[in-house]
Structure formats: C-alpha cells, structure tokens
Amino acid sequence: MENVLIYEATYRMQNVFAEGFIILTSQYVEGIFANDYLAIYSEVNKIITVTLRTLVFELAQYPIFKMNYISHQFSATGDFLCPGEEYVFFSTINLDDLNLSISENTVEGEKADSILKQLLKLRETSQI
Numbered sequence: 001m002e003n004v005l006i007y008e009a010t011y012r013m014q015n016v017f018a019e020g021f022i023i024l025t026s027q028y029v030e031g032i033f034a035n036d037y038l039a040i041y042s043e044v045n046k047i048i049t050v051t052l053r054t055l056v057f058e059l060a061q062y063p064i065f066k067m068n069y070i071s072h073q074f075s076a077t078g079d080f081l082c083p084g085e086e087y088v089f090f091s092t093i094n095l096d097d098l099n100l101s102i103s104e105n106t107v108e109g110e111k112a113d114s115i116l117k118q119l120l121k122l123r124e125t126s127q128i
Contacts (some may be wrong), residue, residue, distance in 0.1 A: 006112050007083050011038065013072075021115050022081070022102050027083070029081060031100075033117050042080045050074040050089050050098060074098045074117050081127040109127075 009022040009079040011033060020033030024102060031038030042048050052072040072088030074097075081087065084104040088097055 004112075004116070007117055008105045009033075009109065011036075011052070012099040012101075012103045012106040023108060023116070023119065024081075026085075030119065032115060032122060035074065035122065035125075037122050040061070040081065046079065048076050048078060048080065048087075048089070050076075072096075072098070094111050 003026065005024045007024065008019070009031060010017065010019050010096075012018075018033035018036055020031060020036070022038075023030045023032070026094060029040040031040070037053045039111045040048060041050045041051075050073070051056065053069045054059045054072065056070050057110065058066045058068055063085050072092045074086060078087075081102060083102050083106075084111070086099065086101040088099055090097055
C-alpha cells in the first residue's frame, strides 16, 4: 500500500467556503470537502492545475430538488503543494479565484479510513 497522508484543509471562492481534507500521495493530490471533489495536477512547466467539482442543489420542480455537479478549472504557477501553506489559483473562465489552505494537522486512524472510503464513494457518485 502506498503512503497516504491526509491533512485538514479549507477552500474559499467568492461565495463559497468549505472545510475538508487534502489527500497527498506520491502520485496525486485529491481533496474532499463534503460532497465537493478537488483534483490537483502538476505539470512540468510548474503550472498547477485544479479541477473542482461542486455539488449544487437545484429546484427542479416544487418540492423536488435535483443534484448536479458543476466543474471549475483553476491554475497557478509554482512548486507543488505543501502542508501549512495557503495558495491562490486563478480562473479565466468564471473570473473567480480559489483560495486553498492546507493545514499542518494530519488525520490518522479510523477517521482517515473513513475519509478514504468517502472519497471512493464520491468518485462513483460524481462520475469522476
């Protein structure tokens, strides 16, 4: 089993604030914030790309709500992410910035197992 580290984290956009977790492995970085999913990719020219899929509830027909995932794309230049830092990613699509703060606090034991199970379920649900 590959070494997995889980850190407490928050993200903020103009009208959204969410607390959750960043999952760091040697191959990828993912985030889980309730039902929102975040994937982070580092490219060779020091561009970090973030895909954020947020769950939105829409009123389809009173009183029925419909769940829908909306994708957001952000990017920044720099080195890969480190715990204890805050990052700002920019979007040219919706002109909204993403502020990501990764705590130095790690999550371990049963809570970490629960987060990883929730991540697997979220991947299935949001069709990632």
